[in-house]
Amino acid sequence: MAGAATTANADTFQPIWSFGNVSLNYLDWSSGTESRTSTNAAKSDFMFVEIEGGAGFSWGEFYGFFDFENPTNSQFDESSGGKDNFRTAGKVTSHIYLGDSPLSLYAHIYDFRDYGFNGREQDQILGLGYRTTFDNGLWFKPFIGAARVQSDGYTGMNGYMAGWVAGYDFSAINQNxxxxxxxxxxxxxxxxxxxxxxxxxxxxxxxxxxxxxFWWHPSSLITTGIQYRYSDNKLGTPNDYQNAMIYSVKLNLL
Structure with missing residues (x-):
C-alpha cells in the first residue's frame, strides 16, 4: 500500500506537458506612440531578455516569465533621461482545475519595477478560468477575476480584469x-x-x-517570431493608444 501511495503521489506531480525557453527580444514602439507619450510616461525602444516556461498536471497548469529590460543599462540611464532605465517585469498565472469540468480557479500575479525611478506595480488577479480546445486545434483559455494592486502610488482593490490566452498551431510549406x-x-x-x-x-x-x-519553429531548439503589442490606458500613459512590434528569437530548453 505504501508503494502504491508513493507512485500515486509521484504521478500527481509528474507534468503531462512542459516547456521552457530563454529569448532575446527587441521592442520597437511606433513613431506615433513615441509622439503621443512624449510628455506622459515617454516610451523608448528597448531590448530585453526573457526566461519563460510552463507545465501542466492532471489537476492544474502554470505559466510564467521574467523579463530583464535594458539589461546592460544602469538603473537610471542618464543619457535617455530615464527612458532606458534597467527594468524588470515578471508574471505567473495558474489554472487549478475544478474537478473534471473545464472551469478552473484562476490566479495571476504581474510585477513590474523601474529601478531608476523606484517605481513598482504588482497586479494580483483571482477569479475563474475556462479551458477549451476546438476540433480544428485552436485552444482558448478565458478568465475573469477581481483585481488588487500594490504600488508606490496606490495599494488596494482595483476593479476587475477579464481576458484570455489563445493559440493555434499549423504547418505550411513543410514548416511549423x-x-x-x-x-x-x-x-x-x-x-x-x-x-x-x-x-x-x-x-x-x-x-x-x-x-x-506569429511564430516560426524551424527546429525543436529554435523559435523565432514577431509580435504586435498593443495597449490603451495602461503602461503609465493615460488616454492614449500605444503599439509596438517585438522581434524575438527563443532557445527552447524543454
Missing part, C-alpha cells in the same frame, strides 16, 4: 508555425489608482493590454 494572442481588459478601476499611477492626467477606468504573435 503558430499564432498566439494574450489579451487583458481591466475595468472598474479605482479612482485614486487612476490618478496616482498615471503620468500627466487621470486615466479612464477601462484599460486594454495584449499582443498578437
Amino acid at each position: 508555425f503558430s499564432v498566439t494572442n494574450w489579451h487583458e481588459q481591466t475595468f472598474g478601476r479605482d479612482d485614486e489608482y487612476l490618478e496616482q499611477n498615471f503620468v500627466g492626467d487621470t486615466a479612464g477606468s477601462v484599460g486594454t493590454n495584449g499582443a498578437l504573435s
Whole structure:
C-alpha cells in the first residue's frame, strides 16, 4: 500500500506537458506612440531578455516569465533621461482545475519595477478560468477575476480584469508555425489608482493590454517570431493608444 501511495503521489506531480525557453527580444514602439507619450510616461525602444516556461498536471497548469529590460543599462540611464532605465517585469498565472469540468480557479500575479525611478506595480488577479480546445486545434483559455494592486502610488482593490490566452498551431510549406494572442481588459478601476499611477492626467477606468504573435519553429531548439503589442490606458500613459512590434528569437530548453 505504501508503494502504491508513493507512485500515486509521484504521478500527481509528474507534468503531462512542459516547456521552457530563454529569448532575446527587441521592442520597437511606433513613431506615433513615441509622439503621443512624449510628455506622459515617454516610451523608448528597448531590448530585453526573457526566461519563460510552463507545465501542466492532471489537476492544474502554470505559466510564467521574467523579463530583464535594458539589461546592460544602469538603473537610471542618464543619457535617455530615464527612458532606458534597467527594468524588470515578471508574471505567473495558474489554472487549478475544478474537478473534471473545464472551469478552473484562476490566479495571476504581474510585477513590474523601474529601478531608476523606484517605481513598482504588482497586479494580483483571482477569479475563474475556462479551458477549451476546438476540433480544428485552436485552444482558448478565458478568465475573469477581481483585481488588487500594490504600488508606490496606490495599494488596494482595483476593479476587475477579464481576458484570455489563445493559440493555434499549423504547418505550411513543410514548416511549423503558430499564432498566439494574450489579451487583458481591466475595468472598474479605482479612482485614486487612476490618478496616482498615471503620468500627466487621470486615466479612464477601462484599460486594454495584449499582443498578437506569429511564430516560426524551424527546429525543436529554435523559435523565432514577431509580435504586435498593443495597449490603451495602461503602461503609465493615460488616454492614449500605444503599439509596438517585438522581434524575438527563443532557445527552447524543454
